Amino acid sequence: MLEELKKRVFEQNLALVKNGLVVLTWGNVSARDGETGCIVIKPSGVPYDTMREGDMVVVDEKGNTVEGNYRPSSDLPTHLYLYKQYPTLGGIVHTHSSYATAFAQSGRAIPAYGTTHADAFYGSVPCARALTNEEIDEAYEWNTGKVIAEAVSDIEAIPAMLVKNHGVFTWGKSPEKAVENAVTLEEVAKMALLTERLNPSTPEIDQHLLDKHYFRKHGKNAYYGQK
Numbered sequence: 001m002l003e004e005l006k007k008r009v010f011e012q013n014l015a016l017v018k019n020g021l022v023v024l025t026w027g028n029v030s031a032r033d034g035e036t037g038c039i040v041i042k043p044s045g046v047p048y049d050t051m052r053e054g055d056m057v058v059v060d061e062k063g064n065t066v067e068g069n070y071r072p073s074s075d076l077p078t079h080l081y082l083y084k085q086y087p088t089l090g091g092i093v094h095t096h097s098s099y100a101t102a103f104a105q106s107g108r109a110i111p112a113y114g115t116t117h118a119d120a121f122y123g124s125v126p127c128a129r130a131l132t133n134e135e136i137d138e139a140y141e142w143n144t145g146k147v148i149a150e151a152v153s154d155i156e157a158i159p160a161m162l163v164k165n166h167g168v169f170t171w172g173k174s175p176e177k178a179v180e181n182a183v184t185l186e187e188v189a190k191m192a193l194l195t196e197r198l199n200p201s202t203p204e205i206d207q208h209l210l211d212k213h214y215f216r217k218h219g220k221n222a223y224y225g226q227k
């Protein structure tokens with residue numbers, strides 16, 4: 001079932017490697033099928049270089065395996081939480097990409113310093129609060145989704161969140177868009193770190209310029225790209 005979506009999820013998982021966002025078996029991409037509500041996700045711990053389309057796992061919205069020979073990614077409950085909370089999401093990505101994770105480990109938001117950032121994220125990308133010991137012991141991955149949702153202000157305006165001491169989650173209407181947001185997030189994190197190194201007191205981008213760049217690509221008055 002969902003062969004086409006499995007192929008897309010498989011390809012987007014490989015895209016994480018191709019774009020330098022994951023090493024070893026870290027990171028995962030999932031997608032939600034709009035019709036059945038089922039979620040297709042990377043299997044847990046299967047190396048990227050031997051992974052195949054058919055290894056993708058299909059689960060229902062509660063996380064029960066519907067089809068697949070492997071166990072789903074151990075981060076599945078975080079994906080399930082976010083899909084449940086936000087019905088418009090079609091794809092979710094998790095990585096430990098270096099620069100963005102450096103911000104997450106520092107417990108710091110990624111400030112919006114320039115138009116590269118403003119093209120994708122309408123303001124600084126926040127860092128969710130740390131989980132309590134009880135939340136870690138009780139249901140670690142599910143509660144990771146919970147602290148992300150707590151820190152989200154607008155799921156579409158800022159399609160990414162840093163998870164403290166951990167890594168990043170990004171999302172979008174499709175798995176392809178979620179991966180694109182993960183690539184952009186890593187790049188703007190790198191730029192932000194270099195910017196602060198050159199000038200630690202750099203102010204964030206002016207609101208007027210942030211608006212210009214964000215809204216020429218998003219919303220009803222967008223005009224960037226081809227019709």
Ligand SMILES: [Zn+2]
Pocket residue numbers: 027094095096166167
């Ligand atoms: Zn992780």
